[in-house]
Amino acid sequence: MSGPVTDLNGVAAGPFGELREQLLGAAERFGSGPVAEILGGLVEDVDRALREPLEIFPVCHHSPSSATAMIRRLRDKRPKVVYLELCEDLRPLLDELHNCTLPVALQSFATDIDGFPAEWAPLSVIAPITEASAEYQAISYALTTPGVELVLVDRSTDHVFQWEPRGDDDAGKGEDEETALHGDAVGVEIGDLRPRFAELEEHLLHHGKVRHWSEWWDQYVEQPLVDADYDTYRQVMVLIGSLFRRLRPEGSARTTVDEDRERYMWTRIREHLASSGADPADCLYVCGAFHAASRVAEFGLHGATGSFEISPRTATRWQYGLIPSSHSAIEAQFGLAPGSVSIAAATWSKALRRGGLKPFRLGGAQAVKKKPAKPAKAAQPPAPPAPVTDRLSGFLTAAPASDGLDEQELLGWCVDIVRLARKNGYASSTADAIAVYETSILLAGIRGRRRPTPYDFQDAAITCIEKDAVPGRRDIARLCEILLGGDRVGSVGYDALPPLARDVLDRLAPLGLDLEKRTIQRALLDLDADPHLRPCSDLLWILRRLLPHGAVQPIMGSRRLGERSIQESWDLAIGRNMRSIVELGYEGVTVEQVLEQRLRKSVHAPQATAAGALAAVEDSILYLGSRRFTDELGARAVELLAAERTVDDAPEVLRRIRRLLTHYQATEPELPAWCQAFVTAGYAHYCTLLPTAFTDDDTGVRQVAAMLGFLLGMESLALSLGCDHTQLELAVQQSHPETPAKVALLWAAQTQLGLLPLSELRRRCDELLDNPLVVPSFPLYLSGFVQALEPAPALASLVVEVLSKAFARLPDAVLLPWLPKLITTLKDHAAEMVPVLVREAGRTFPATLAALDSWVPPWSAPEAPAPSAAVPDGGPAGELLAAHPAACDAVAALLGLAPDWPATATTTPGAAPEVSALLTEHPATADALAALLS
Known part of the structure; x- marks a missing residue:
């Protein structure tokens, strides 16, 4: 190590040679080769950079x-x-x-x-x-x-x-x-x-x-x-x-x-x-x-x-x-x-x-563009660089410069932190200021410092002022940060903003607010009294759709299909979210353009679904109002629905297409072409997937119920658009579920289609309750029936009846352990349909406690025997008409006939010639009605 000192380029180390020798000597005392290499390399790096x-x-x-x-x-x-x-x-x-x-x-x-x-x-x-x-x-x-x-x-x-x-x-x-x-x-x-x-x-x-x-x-x-x-x-x-x-x-x-x-x-x-x-x-x-x-x-x-x-x-x-x-x-x-x-x-x-x-x-x-400097008439040669001298040795070996305590600065900190603490709810006093002062000096001494640093002062303030609980939003550490400079927040001036951000500020100018402030500001819009504020309202709803949560928050007012607010109230934090608005400017010139691009991108993404496309259609109607663009998104929704191989999004698809159909039926003379195509494509699509969905364990009851809701709820519209009812009947007949909930769902669908009489469905439910092996799983059947209220709302009275029979027939030893399972099953599988069931129960049961004593359930009331003398000729159909004369009167009146029922009970078949003629002329109608009512 006594040879010439060189750096990585083989050049003499020059002014740092003595320092390098000192460091290498220190490394030898450690007895470590890597230490010598590191310490010598430090000097080489410094010399190399400075030369x-x-x-x-x-x-x-x-x-x-x-x-x-x-x-x-x-x-x-x-x-x-x-x-x-x-x-x-x-x-x-x-x-x-x-x-x-x-x-x-x-x-x-x-x-x-x-x-x-x-x-x-x-x-x-x-x-x-x-x-x-x-x-x-x-x-x-x-x-x-x-x-x-x-x-x-x-x-x-x-x-x-x-x-x-x-x-x-x-x-x-x-x-x-x-x-x-x-x-x-x-x-x-x-x-x-x-x-x-x-x-x-x-x-x-x-x-x-x-x-x-x-x-x-x-x-x-x-x-x-x-x-x-x-x-x-x-x-x-x-x-x-x-x-x-x-x-x-x-x-x-x-x-x-x-x-x-x-x-x-x-x-x-x-x-x-x-x-x-x-x-x-x-x-x-x-x-x-x-x-x-x-x-x-x-x-x-x-x-x-x-x-x-x-x-x-x-x-x-x-x-x-x-x-x-x-x-x-x-x-x-x-x-x-x-x-x-x-x-x-x-x-x-x-x-x-x-x-x-x-x-x-x-x-x-200084914002003006600089002009190039004119070349000097006689350019002065650059001064030669000053020779490199070793300043490291002196800096590393000299004792720190004497820098004593700045009492005035520390006293100011202590007084100010007590004032801030008191303003934020702390019970601080002058004694706390003295304690912070002394503790700061003590901590600096313990840590070997000549004077307290801001970090020592912060620790001292926390020790002396912080209590068990923070009375306000800010603790002492945060108050110290505010005192020492605070969380300074910058801002981008109007001229430095992208065109979209400037457009947003310009279009919201009628609100009369300084939107560049970082405070939350309240905007009140009376859209009837000030129609010129409606463009501001439209822009705010779009910003709410595009910006992070809380940037633009409606307090009063809503925007849904078929609704328009007459008054709105908004909390605006535009200044706090200027970064998000600037980033919107990277995507387009106006927020409408950005929203259109995002909606189009979402429906063409690899993970796009029909439900997501319908959501994009709804956003297009609410925020953009472009019929051409809405039809484009709707056509894409039809493509996505036809390409789907699962029915996971069936509930969402059903909910959104129902809302869109209601909107178009209320606002336009006829449905758009894409809506008609969606209904026909959905009818064929769900008919095809229905048998598989019934047997697939990965497909939930809610999804199957939504499929049936689409097929049965929109069947009349689908048939008018050219669909075939036979396709639905075949799909139901080919379905063979095994799980209790899906079995109940299939029975309900068959009843709705007329393939299973209501009396037979009631009998099957009674058999389930009478079978002790089935009773423990009966809540699953019941959840299927409750889910069936989506495609078959007329079964609500039957579900109330079945549930009432279960509570009436099951003994307490069976019913009490059975109740928690019933509640959790309904909560997990049919929570959204339980309110429908509750409303039906409210219509079925008496409203007062006094009426409950004499109340007889409709399903338990004895049937009135039909009068034998009033049976017209016609077999079962005649018995039906005799048992329900009011219905026959109504039908006759609707057809312009005057039924003449005899006043006595010994009426003969020939006593009502108009009614008999009606039955004789239209026997198929009476037979079909009798078969439907069992």
Whole structure:
């Protein structure tokens, strides 16, 4: 180890040779070869990055020290080209940042994907921007300084997903939808310095006496570097990046992605320098410290060329826009501790005041396009770069600078947190403020700190003020975050919104509300008194259909087929959900266009069903009002129904087609062609599948009942459209179910079709009750009968009768264990039809308790014997007419005849010539009626 010190390129280590020797000597005392390799490699990485002709500025995302160092370096160097580690296809969005209030996020969004797995859709990439970040300072400098070019050199958003490791789809996704405004987008940030080696992070947190990574970074990196000179800052950041890089396990998928990103960025930089002819001395390359310590062969202007080929983008269509962001969204997106970004913003503001720095900002006055700077008459040669000197040794060995307690700042925090706690329901007092002050100093001392940090203050406030229960919505930890900067939420200005979002705001302007506010606002619409508000109502209903739940919430009013509200009340949270509205703008120019595209896409998806297509038809009627488009969706519903091989959605199909038929019959002179086709196709389809559905164990009773409801309920319409009744009868006769519920359902269908007399059905039910082997499973039969009320509502009285007989006949020893099974069976299999049964029971049983004593069940009343003298000639038909003379009178009157029944009971067959003539002339009618009534 006494030979010449060289780096990876074989160049002498130069100013860092002494430091390298010290680190290698320390490694020898550990007696570990890998330790010596790591410590020596750290110095090599720092020396390599600092000797690169193109100046590399290493940063950490949302780091106040990086931002302050960036301000100083930009004002000192005044670079003409800034290369920025950010997705290259996001460049046009940067010009719109002057219309926004930070924090915001740059977004790339794709719904129609080509080249990626279909289950990934939609794809979304976001890159959050805060003012306390080095990249925003670089962007602001480049956009507000004439003659400066800003070049984004990182992989495109398409390559983000091309290179995304399979099986790690959830990387960078937020979990809390309330705070993570970025939702499930993949996050892209500059300078991700969080160590990916779990054991290293755990070691750092333990020995640093901190709870999470954000606190360690603030304590050991941010505070020492926030006021450091540029050379020290640069060398320390590269050293940290190299340390994390060398301790990460080799060969992982993430390692490959990071190295490909570095090859991509250096390739783009060399391409731009070659095409523009820019002098590297006038350029600045802003990248994460992790990438500044890169060891790929393509690193630097003199690195390997031609060995890395950038793959072409896929055919996916990407849309770009700006969305609001917040501190909590950034924390959730990138796994930072709650409140860490707010604390960083507070540290940034304090550093600006202490150092007298003026940050670069984008504003309305700077929104004009910059004109290229005119070349100087006599160009000054660039100043030679300052020689690299070793600042690391002094920084690593020197004692921390004396930075005592800022009593005024800590006292202000303590007083303010007590005031906030009292406002939020805590019983706090001045004594609590004193306790928080002393506890903060105590905790800082225990943790080896010269002064209390915001994290020490937060712990002290929780210890001294937090009680057993939180009296309001916010706990003390949340109040500390608010005190130290709060969850600052950005906004996207009107001019930076896509056309759809601007159209939404313009069309809702008659409501007279400031919809860009993040508060929930109440809108009252009297549509009769103010007809000009109806377009606003139509738009709100469409937004309710497209936006997440709660964005547009109706309080009063509804929109269903055949209904239109005269007054409506809405709770609007448009400002809170601006991201969702912006994403709608990626799909179309108006919300109507987006809804039409989504409905058409849903009915043509591989998993599309007839029930879903009918739902799309209903949405088209309610929200779009386009007859052509509705007919297109209806025709697709017919195709889907004919192609289905299961009947799982039969209940939903029946419910929706009934509603649509009722709507068309009430509003139009005739049914649309697609409705007629749906009825005829459904009749043939369900007749074909009925025998299989009765015997298939995977097909539930509810599905079979819905099929019969379609066939029997729409039979008259289907027959009028050309269907054959014989097809239904054959389907029922070919059905041979085995389960009790389906057997009962089949009996009901046969009775409805006239294939099974009602008296025979009643007899079968009595036999079931009389058979002790069948009684335990009788609830299943009963659930089938209750389900049969869908296709055969006339059987409600029979079901009440059968259930009443069961309660009357079964002994308590059988009935009591049987009741729980009956209740659970009805709840599981026929819950929606039980109300029909209850209403029928209410009509059958007496309404008062006094009437119950003398009440005789209809099925138990003795039949009145027919008078023998009043039997006209005609066999059973004559007996029927004699037993029910009123019915015969009604029929005779309907036909214009005057029946003349004799007043005595000794009437002869010839005493009513008109009635006898009627019976003689039409014997088949009387015989059929007698057979129907048994």
